[in-house]
Amino acid sequence: MSIRQFLFMAFVCAFETYFFNDLLLSGNYLFALFWGLLLFRDLRRVHTINQLTKTILKAANSPKKKD
Structure with missing residues (x-):
């Protein structure tokens, strides 16, 4: 994942979290459900993506078999 993709994903998650919290606290539960989903x-x-990255790094760092 490139830095650009990471920043975009972080921005989208923050955006959705803001609207979810705002609607939940104002009592608009239908729209809060939408943003929550x-x-x-x-x-x-x-x-x-985090689990996949950990698996790839673990496989790359595992000791190699010597013949």
Whole structure:
């Protein structure tokens, strides 16, 4: 993931979190549910990318078999 993609994803998550919290605290639960679903989708995607990155780094750093 490039830095540009990371920054864009962080900005989108922050944007969705702001609107989710604002609508939840103002009592607009239908729209809060909408923003909450979008936020959940993005956070799940970030978690998957994080796990994939950890797996790749772990495989790259594992000791090689010597013949």
